[in-house]
Amino acid sequence: MTWRCAVLDDYQDIARSMADWSVLAGEVDVRTLRRPFGSEDEVVAAIGDCEIVVAMRERTPFPASLLARLPRLRLLVTSGMRNAAIDLEAAARHGVTVCGTASNTEPPVELTWALILGLARHLVTESTAMRAGGPWQSTLGADLHGRTLGLLGLGKIGTRVARIGQAFGMKVTAWSRNLTAERAAEAGVRLAATKEELLETSDFVSVHLVLSDRTRGLLGADELRRMRPTAHLVNTSRAAIVDQPALLRALRENWIAGAGLDVFDQEPLPAGHPLRTLPNVLALPHLGYVTRRNYEGYFQQAVEDITAFLAGSPIRELD
Known part of the structure; x- marks a missing residue:
């Protein structure tokens, strides 16, 4: 046979x-x-x-x-x-x-930081302008040193992301339903008392949770509104952890400064989808493991x- x-x-x-x-x-x-x-x-x-x-x-x-x-x-x-x-x-x-x-686990960690750095220093905007002969310097970058990185999830990937944040001189906090202060301390990370506290105090929020019934829709409109208007959201985990209509509204209405996204509710993302063209989105075609x-x-x-x-x-x- x-x-x-x-x-x-x-x-x-x-x-x-x-x-x-x-x-x-x-x-x-x-x-x-x-x-x-x-x-x-x-x-x-x-x-x-x-x-x-x-x-x-x-x-x-x-x-x-x-x-x-x-x-x-x-x-x-x-x-x-x-x-x-x-x-x-x-x-x-x-x-x-x-x-x-x-x-x-290293590739998604590395891509997470590519998104964070790309957002912080407006790399796509500046590189595109360079190629097109546009203005020389058109943006002001966001500093990482001294800022707060908030991690939703502190597993293998989240822990590695935390170490790199610490190397940049960032303050790192983390939260998940099962995360303990002892586990956070082992990674040199402060445990946020609540999800809401993490969102309200972070300059960059990065998602590193497994998709489950408990994490699906974990970040909705109420949660996104708690983020600072200067803050960025990064998701290299699973799209469904963030309510997608709420995220679109947050980006369109500037509740947050922007988002770095490698995962979407429909993949490949349709050609006309707004996440492909919103100016405050750095989107990649699910390259985390590629x-x-x-x-x-x-x-x-x-x-x-x-x-x-x-x-x-x-x-x-x-x-």
Whole structure:
């Protein structure tokens, strides 16, 4: 039997160059798909004949309704060891093994700081003016030294972001529902008494929480209004943690100075979406995890996951 494998959402057409897929030759027929799907019907039409699927992060969701329409599917591999877009209980009911890969935390940390620095020093505005022969110096940058960085979440990524903020001479505070003063102190960070206090006292607020029922919509209109009009919001975590209509209003009405965004409620973001053009938004196309080292790890370990599954001993299973 030749197994059929689809590698999904390979936007840059690089999956095959990131790993040695030849080890599967003769046993697995691998095809890569570059374009995002517009509906479940499109997904079924594209991969309904496949026993193996390799998914890139959460680009293509696998809810129970879709899994029920993929009776041939036996192995679903996702990059990373957490994927909220896969219904694991439904996968188990349908006999689908779900495996993951390692994912490095450094790339999203680095991108978070690219956004913070880009916002603080108006890098896109100034660079665009330089290229167009425009005015020489048109903005005043926001200082980082001595300012306050507020972190919503102090896990692996948040802790690394905090260290860099401290290196810039920033005061760093953090808050999450489960964060303790002891854990904050270990990272050299002050624990904000409440979410509201963090928002009211921070010059930059950066989101580093896992999306869950408790964090969905955590920042709504009331919370955004508590931020300083000179403050910036950065989100490299998940879009749904911030209420998107409220964020749009906050940016349009200048409740806050601006936002650095790498995640959106719809991806790819539609061409006419206002977040693409608002002057106080620095938006990126979800690049947080898109680095060579991460991609090599994703696809090399995806090949390992497939090889182990075919040998009858799946590895890195999600539960």
